[in-house]
Amino acid sequence: MKAHIERYTFYKLLLHTMQAAIKEATVHMGTNAGKQLLEDIRSARHEVSVLSPNLNTEQMRLLLDLHQQNIKVTLLTTLCQNMIGNLEDYDFRVELIRQYKRKDSEAEQKKESLKDLIKFLAIALVSFIVASVYTYFYYYTYALICFIGLFLIAALVIYAAATELSRTSIYRYTYKTTFPLKIFIDPQNQKIRNSSKHFIHAKAFVIDQKIAYLGSADFTCSSLNSNYESIIRIEDQAAIQELLSEINRLYKSSSEDMDFVDIEEWGRMIYDEPKE
Structure with missing residues (x-):
């Protein structure tokens, strides 16, 4: 019992210390730490930026739904292990990549x-x-x-x-993503040719440039609803702008140490290109 009280006091002290150290921030820890994050994302009015190495089908569809609501979505994620574009046996590439053709x-x-x-x-x-x-x-x-x-x-x-x-062919085919998207490749991924040396492990979420989240949680159901995670909710505008700048830098990155998916190559893998 004493050990339980001491552990509780330690976590309470940790939370107070973290909140005091970060201006305009709230700390969420526990098995339901991502509840507020999901609520804020679903309530977004203008834009959502997501940096998460792991996703699942439900969260991917949430982002697609936001896009359908004319909310600007930016996603940076990673193809882990031996994935080639599937989440829970669902190939999400057909929804994220669109084929365009023009007559030459x-x-x-x-x-x-x-x-x-x-x-x-x-x-x-x-x-x-x-x-x-x-x-x-x-x-x-x-x-x-x-x-x-x-x-x-x-x-x-x-x-x-x-x-x-x-x-x-009298047509030329090009491919574009449904919304701004960059998919890095896990160095351990053996199904996709890559030269990655680093694994993107950071998790960050920015909603409407007014709220940001940082922490241990991936954008998955288990991380947001059942795993024991720690998430910091930030409203400090200077910190949010700095975080957005880093996400934008990573989105535009062409570093050889962090290889990423060639969207044109993916497009040719999943769509036919009739000669006509």
Whole structure:
């Protein structure tokens, strides 16, 4: 009993000390430490920034719902272990990445030119065949050789033109994320080629540039609702702006020590690109 009281007194003292050290801050510790964080995120009116190495499907859908409500969402997360874009057997890439296609007028003109060339050479082939048969019956040996040579050249050119035609698409495909998103790769991830040396382990949340959260909790149901976590709620504007600057710096980072997912490469993995 005495040990329990001493432990309780220690945690109470720790909370008071942390609150006194941080201006305009509230400390949440325990198995339901993320309750206020979730309430503030759901009540966001303008923007939400999330830095969390781990997510689950429910939280990902919450961010997508916020985006649908015209709330600006920025997400920085990590592909851990052997994930390639799945959360709880759900592939979230199709909702986070959109395919866009535009018609390439130069490619369209090139394709039409190749079609016209093939038509012309096809007529030429027929003419060479007729001429070869004619010269064969009249024993014009040199002429026969010439027509056969022209036939072979025309056939090769048709083959090359047809190959190029099949490779030429009149559409160009690009890929964009549904909202600002950067996915770093865990150095231990063996399913995605990467050169990461560092694992992003920090957790931070900023709501409407007015409230920020820092602590041990990931953006997962277990962390926010059942794990014993510590979370600090900050309203100090100077600290929030500094935190946003760091999140923005990390979002724009191109450090070789922290590899991240190539969205264009992911897009080509999950969407077809018809030649047309």
